[in-house]
Amino acid sequence: MGIGFLELVIIALAGLVVLGPHRIPELLRQVAKFYVHLKRTSNDLKSAFDHVVHEAEAQLKDTELPKAVISSNIPTRPSPAPVSQDQVPEQATSKPASSPRANGTASWDLSSENNPKESE
Numbered sequence: 672m673g674i675g676f677l678e679l680v681i682i683a684l685a686g687l688v689v690l691g692p693h694r695i696p697e698l699l700r701q702v703a704k705f706y707v708h709l710k711r712t713s714n715d716l717k718s719a720f721d722h723v724v725h726e727a728e729a730q731l732k733d734t735e736l737p738k739a740v741i742s743s744n745i746p747t748r749p750s751p752a753p754v755s756q757d758q759v760p761e762q763a764t765s766k767p768a769s770s771p772r773a774n775g776t777a778s779w780d781l782s783s784e785n786n787p788k789e790s791e
Contacts, residue, residue, distance in 0.1 A: 674682075690698060 686695060686698075
């Protein structure tokens, strides 16, 4: 699926005819310099990314709790105290009032002026 040997020969011959024998070495030097610059930039970017990742891992490792605290069954947060039924406020135990959305009439004006079905 790539470029074969015959295609490379044809491209080289076309380049020789178009550019001439004196410009091909200059062009190859420029292509090589561009490739080296691209490779160096890619390596710099990769090393900068790796450096940031290693710093983040080190910072995370410093902020983690010691393994003894993690492995113990000591809760890190106090659990809420149990609430008995007589401590619950009356509003929390009563049924919520029925809203217009609950019975299907949410934001509908049921007057005959605004309801096209009743005016027909």
